[in-house]
Amino acid sequence: MTKWHIAHLACIAAVIGAGLGAAPPAVAHPQTHVVSPGESIQKAVDTARPGDTVRLTSGTFHESVTVSTPGLTLRGTGRGTVIRPAAKKAADSCAGSGNGICVVGTKDRNVEGVTVARLTVTGFAGSGVFAQSTDGLTVRHVTAVKNGVWGIAQERSVRGVFRHNAARDNGDAGLFLANTIKAEEGAADTGGTVVAHNRLEGNRIGLTVRRLRNLTVADNHLTGNCAGVFVVGDENKPRAGALTVSDNHIERNNKSCPKTARLDALQGTGIVLTGTEDTLVTRNRITENAGNSPLSGGIVVWKSFVGTTSERNRITDNVLEGNAPADIVNTDTAGQGNTFQGNSCAASVPAGLC
Template identity: 80%
Template sequence: MMRFHISRLACAAAIIGAVFGAAPPVAADQMTHVVFPGQSIQRAVDAAEPGDTVLLAPGTYRESVMVSTPGVTLTGMGRSTVIEPDTNKAAGKCAEAGNGICVIGTKDHDVEGVTIASLTVTGFTGSGVFAMATDGLTVRNVTAVKNGVWGIAQERSVHGVFRKNTARDNGDAGLFLANTIKEEAGAADTGGTVVERNRLEGNRIGITVRRLRNLTVAGNHLTGNCAGVFVVGDENKPRAGALTVRDNTIARNNKSCPKTARLDALQGSGIVLTGAEDTLVTGNRITGNVGASPLSGGIVLFKSFVGTTSERNRIVDNVLEGNAPADLVNTDTSKSNTFEGNTCRASSPAGLC
């Protein structure tokens, strides 16, 4: 069967040149499939083979896209490449779930090496980007705005890289990473997943890491959410934790969010650890997070909602200022957590600064 071919070759060549510049040519058996507004992204993705790139010209595309071929890169040309829901309610599992872009492997085999880059995904009732059963997924320079649940979400996956994305005004977390969503299970090892230099604004929670291990959250900017970073565990084993939250700027996450069936009302939470173990929280600058929720404060250790304590977490060398009810809050009953070298003025209980 003939591989996907697009007309308007002169325009396509100009676009490819603008994106790739003087970069070395790709291998002879790799192709760049250029898509223009009004054409089908899904058709190009279905035609792509491992190593191929699907390049979206600037403009608005109204569809959901499913990626299941390994090694495919789906990229726009920046924020002006916009993916929105199809008002005709087109069929497909990604659209049916209310998501914009889906990267999905199988129960027995992860889809490897997919990249989603340099585009905007907005207005979906589910998630802007949703991934499951992936290995080495990269999501970079993606803007996920005003999606009903998560901006960018991933479950049951390893070796992910989430870098330089913007997630704003999404219904739940801007970035959501979990072991599995629909069933109980112990924390999964992510193989060193990295969440780095993202901007999270106006979401319910900026970044949620739920029942995972071996992961780094670093250099992100979080502001205007109800809560900045949540590291969530429970009684399942392995326990959540063994991860690092470092060098983030977490300021004025004072939006108010009502109580849900799973969680108290949220406002003014910087970093919350609940039911987690062996987590290092260091080098963060956390300022002006103010609220009256049980979870409010700069850095908060909180016994999980099923009664599981947080154990052996290290809160060291952070700078905290103007958080309320306190810069450091420890309501956990465990005695194994440590607070050292933090710059702060107020703690609950006293003596943690």
């Protein structure tokens, strides 16, 4: 063996040995940051890195919180972890808008994979939880009570999951999902957002879905609101719809709410479709929703408030009892392709839809 071969083999051995002996690169493991009443939630959130958990102990916290870190989990211990407004409103945009917890991305990039869980938000002038520009947000086991506008709200977001929440006695909707709140735009594709197993009670509207497509509303219990579910579209393109409302229990939404600048007085409304297309309403149990509003009834198909018809919606296999003025009300007789099949009900307007 030549000196060159010996030197070459020695060099290879040295490289292999160095590789075997080198320490592996450091891996950042998710951490849990524990926050107790009197300590700052926002400080812990700002310190946390993607994938971390900020865990709130039982007790009352007086502040608003903004989350923009991807993969962050903000979790309490249950209903005993309570977030209320601070005595002095902070200058940040979340508190300044009267909201409790804000999960916000940017105009150019959604914040991904955030979870808000197991806590109560109450007493905020705006929303208990407000999300904007999110992807894959999960809100679960959150109780949103007596907030001025919405209990839990989301806009400009995709692939959200809202499960096992309770929204009670909020000024507008218990749960509010929209393409955008302020601008006039066509319906947005949510990428399969899921709203399931929530209890929505005592709000103006239990659930509002406005100008959205491709989502599922299933297995929710809505009671004691002025109206149960509103699916809202208008003349913008694409149209709202291509979504499913199924297996919900919607009963006695007979609270009375006065007329507003955007909406007539509400009382006794189960499900309203207005200005929507290709929406499936199926296997819901809708009982004892009764009132004297133009929108009263079990399932109501209504021309949009700017005159756009509802088209190709399928109302099938629902059980409706004791709703007034009727179990099914179709005032949008100009709408094309709306079908009513297999529903168990006693009365409809016009007749013949049961």
